[in-house]
Amino acid sequence: MLSNQISAFEYVSILVSIILGLGITQILSVVSDLVFDTPKVKFYFPHTVWVVFLLFLHIQDWFITYQLKDIPVWYLPELFFILSYPVLLFVLSKVITPQEDDVDRTDLKTYYYRRYPTIFGLMGGSVLLSILFNTYLLKLSLTDQWPLTVFLALLLGLMRFKTQKEAVHMAFAMLLILGVGTAIWLERFNWVIR
Numbered sequence: 001m002l003s004n005q006i007s008a009f010e011y012v013s014i015l016v017s018i019i020l021g022l023g024i025t026q027i028l029s030v031v032s033d034l035v036f037d038t039p040k041v042k043f044y045f046p047h048t049v050w051v052v053f054l055l056f057l058h059i060q061d062w063f064i065t066y067q068l069k070d071i072p073v074w075y076l077p078e079l080f081f082i083l084s085y086p087v088l089l090f091v092l093s094k095v096i097t098p099q100e101d102d103v104d105r106t107d108l109k110t111y112y113y114r115r116y117p118t119i120f121g122l123m124g125g126s127v128l129l130s131i132l133f134n135t136y137l138l139k140l141s142l143t144d145q146w147p148l149t150v151f152l153a154l155l156l157g158l159m160r161f162k163t164q165k166e167a168v169h170m171a172f173a174m175l176l177i178l179g180v181g182t183a184i185w186l187e188r189f190n191w192v193i194r
Contacts, residue, residue: 009069012079016065016086023090024058027051030097044109049173050119054096056180058089066193067138085129092122113164120159127152151179
């Protein structure tokens, strides 16, 4: 006999997916508008890298959330904790993408330098949530999370010193690409849906 009931995980994942979908929609919508206005827009490499990285984080969170499928019972505090990361990603997607009325909408270099301390601060919060998620729900040790800790330290350092040196931001963007590529390669057999 077929049952119309959904599992507790399926019920929770619906809300997670909605919030992640809102963030992805925000990113893709603004990026498509900017691409449409390409003749007027001055793109900036570090900003572009951060936008693509944020899109990757949305997809990765949706992917990683599936690892919680075996939790039979969910409590409201757990739900709030699980939702805090996608909510933060959504806020980041709004901050990192220039809105229609933004004065720097077509000069993404100026936009990036005006917003990067906020972006880095919010990203630092998301890294901290990732560490807590990995520790308490995925049962990873803190020593296994040293790359996240290094990333958090770099973010907080750059945010604290508010450097406007282009070489620093270019290098950090390249480091981000290298880090994500390495993580995808090393975790290719762990990031699996079965």
